[in-house]
Amino acid sequence: MSSIMRKTVIGVTGGIGSGKTAVTDYFAEKGITIVDADLASRVVVESGRPALSAIAERHGSDVLEADGSLNRRQLRDIIFKNDNERVWLEQLLHPLIRDQILLELQEAHSDYTVLVSPLLVETDQHVMVDRILVVDVPVEMQIERTMTRDGMTEEQTLAIIKKQASREQRQDKADDLVNNSGSLEQLHQQLEALHQKYLKLVK
Template identity: 55%
Template sequence: MKPWILGLTGGIGSGKSAAAEHFSTLGIHMVDADHAARWVVEPGRPALAKIVDRFGEGVLLPDGQLNRGALRERIFQSEDERRWLERLLHPLIGEEIVANLARAESPYAILVSPLLVESGQHRLTQRVLVVDTPEHLQLERTMRRDSVSEGQVRAILKAQAAREDRIKHAHDVLLNDGDLEHLHQQVERLHQFYLGLRGGQP
C-alpha cells in the first residue's frame, strides 16, 4: 500500500526539526523541503544560472555555490525579488519533493517544511501536523541556536505565516513548550496514532 503523506511544519525555533528527527528514528521516511530547496540550486542546476543572471555573481561563493546570506539580503529588501525567486524555485522544489516522497516505504511519510502552508506544499499531504511554540520561546531558541539578533528573528517570523494561519490548516498540533523528552513522548504518541490511520484519516 502506498504510504500517505503527513506535512510537518512550525515557525522558526519551534522544534519541528527535533520532532522530525524523532519520527525518523521511529523508521518514518522523511523529506525535508529545505534540503530540496538546496538541491535545486546546486552548481550545474538550471535554477542557479537563472539566479546569477538576475542578481549577478555577488550571490555566489568562491567555490561556485550559492551564497544564501547574500541572496537572502537581496530578497528581504525587495518584495518583488522575493516573489520572482519563489516563482522560479517553488515548482522545482515541488518536483524534487514529489520524487523523493515516491521512494517512501514506511506506513506514512513526512514532508517537513517551514513554509508548508505559504508555498502550497500542504496540497501534497493528506494531513498536517503543526509544531507550535509560544513566540518568546521561538525568539529565545533561534537567537541562541543561530547567534542572530532579536530583530533578525522577528523579520523572519513576520515573513512566515502567523501562528493562527498555520494552526487553521492543522489536523494535529504538538505544543512544544517543554524539554526534549516531553517532545519525544508527544511524537511517539502521535506516531502510534498515525500507524492506525488509512490515507491520513481515522
Template identity: 55%
Template sequence: MSHKPWILGLTGGIGSGKSAAAEAFAARGIHTVDADHAARWVVEPGRPALSQIAERFGAEILQDSGELDRAALRHIVFAKPEERQWLEGLLHPLIRDEIVTHLSRAQSPYAILVSPLLLETSQHQMTQRVLVVDVPEAMQITRTSRRDGVDETQVRAIMQAQASRETRLAQAHDVLSNDRDLHWLEQEVERLHQFYLTLTHNPA
C-alpha cells in the first residue's frame, strides 16, 4: 500500500498563469483537480444546487438549454454582497466535497488542487503546502483583458474580490514568478516538481 499523496495548493490572481502552471505539472504525471471545474460540476443541470439557485434568482439565470447562465448570475451577485454570501454558502461545501472526491483518486506522489480562491475560502485547509503563481498587477490586467476581452475596470473588480497579492505571498510556501515566457515557466515547474518529489506526505 503506497502512502497517500500529499496535497499542494496552487493559486494565483486572475491572469497569473495558474492554468499553464497546472498543465505543466499534469504533463509530469501529477494528478490535478481544478476548483473552477468542480464549481461547474456542482451546478450542472439535474444537480440540486442549480434548482436552488434558480429558485432564489429566477429563471433569467438559466439559459434556454437549462444550464446556468454564469454571466447573468455573476452580474447579480457582484452587485449585491449579501446575495454573493448566500451563493457561496450554498456552493462552497458542495465544491469542497467534489474536490475531496477527485483528490482521493490521485495515484501520483503528490496531487494538486488548483484554485483561484484557495486562500479566500477554507480550501487551503485541504492542502499541506501552498504554491503561489505570482505576476505584477499590471501584467495581470493586460493578460486578462487580452484573454477575456474585458476592460481594465472589470479585471480590477475581479481582483478586488480575490486576496491581495501581499496576502497571497505571505501565505505561500513557494512562489513561482511567472513574468517571463512559457519556457521559463516550464523550467520553474520542473525545478519545483523535482523538489516536491523529495517531500513526503507530511511536508514541514
C-alpha cells in the first residue's frame, strides 16, 4: 500500500461470471466507494488517449469503430489467438490502468474503499489493497452464467477462464471468501457480515 493512500482498501476479485457486480452493488448501497479496474481499463483507451493510438498503429483500423473508439471485441479476438499480442497489450495498458486506479483510490471518501478487479491476483494490483475478498463459484456455474449474460460460446468462455487464475489460486490468496452459488439473499447475508467486519477494521 502506498503511504499517500489513507483509506483501507478491500480488493474484490473472482473469475468471470462469479458475480463480482452483485457484490460491489451491495457495498455501493452501503455508501462504499467502488473503484472498478475494468472501468479504468476502458478510460485509458478512450478516444484521444495515447494508448488507443498505439493500438491502432499496431493493428490497423480494424480495431476501431466507425466513431474512432476501440472495437473491444475485435481486439479481444486478436489477443486470445496470439499470446505475443496479449503480452504487448498488457505491457502497454497495465501501467496506465494502475495509475488510473491509484488516482481513483486517492479520491475516495467512504469509510473504506473497494477495488474490484478480475485480475487482482494475476497482476500487481493486489499490492494496492489491504485485504482480498474472493467471490467463489464452481467453474460450471461461471461458464453457464457467462454464456447467458454475454452470449458467448462455451469455447470462448473457457478460453477466458484459462487465462485467469484458477479457483484454487484465488482461494489461496483470499483473506475473505464469499460463496455466490446460492441465492442473492444468501450472498447479501455474507456481505453484511463482512461489511460490519470492515467497518470495525477502520475504526
